[in-house]
Amino acid sequence: MAEREQLAAWLTATAQGDERAFQQLYAATSSQLYALLLRILRSPERAQDALQDAYVKVWQKADTYTPERGAPLTWLLSIARYRALDVLRRKRPEVAMPEEPDMMATLLEDEQALSPLEENENQQSLDAIRACLKTLQPQQRDSVLLAYYEGLTHQELSQRLDAPLGTVKSWIRRGLMRLRECLSERAS
Numbered sequence: 001m002a003e004r005e006q007l008a009a010w011l012t013a014t015a016q017g018d019e020r021a022f023q024q025l026y027a028a029t030s031s032q033l034y035a036l037l038l039r040i041l042r043s044p045e046r047a048q049d050a051l052q053d054a055y056v057k058v059w060q061k062a063d064t065y066t067p068e069r070g071a072p073l074t075w076l077l078s079i080a081r082y083r084a085l086d087v088l089r090r091k092r093p094e095v096a097m098p099e100e101p102d103m104m105a106t107l108l109e110d111e112q113a114l115s116p117l118e119e120n121e122n123q124q125s126l127d128a129i130r131a132c133l134k135t136l137q138p139q140q141r142d143s144v145l146l147a148y149y150e151g152l153t154h155q156e157l158s159q160r161l162d163a164p165l166g167t168v169k170s171w172i173r174r175g176l177m178r179l180r181e182c183l184s185e186r187a188s
Contacts, residue, residue, distance in 0.1 A: 140175030
């Protein structure tokens, strides 16, 4: 929780034009944003460009972040994800982007304020995801989170977790299946 509070403080200071706070925010979060961008864009050059664009947006829009709407890192990741999707759309405009699951859609909004009902639904969705993640075996949870948040490939996960490739693939597959089941049960 201390990390969340520190990120929020840096965002608040950035909104007031504090360049030092912005540098600290960048140093603390850029690797996570870059991993997400690299996973989506699959090109280090495009990921770097999108990362720069994302942080320009953070500098310009830091005053729109409010802690009540969610974690600072979630807000930053949503901005980065939007930049990546913009890059993909520019590259191949004829290809429709896959739709996000309904429960994650509100996490991707960085321009429009959420209504109280949407904020409540967003929080309930995040709570459901957290609760369902806790039901996974530790290896499954670690594999899914590392693959999603750090953008690691199956091979990289195998090396990082010091486990056979087939085992890592099974952890991810079973973890995602269990998450889907758990979220479906909670929605019923």
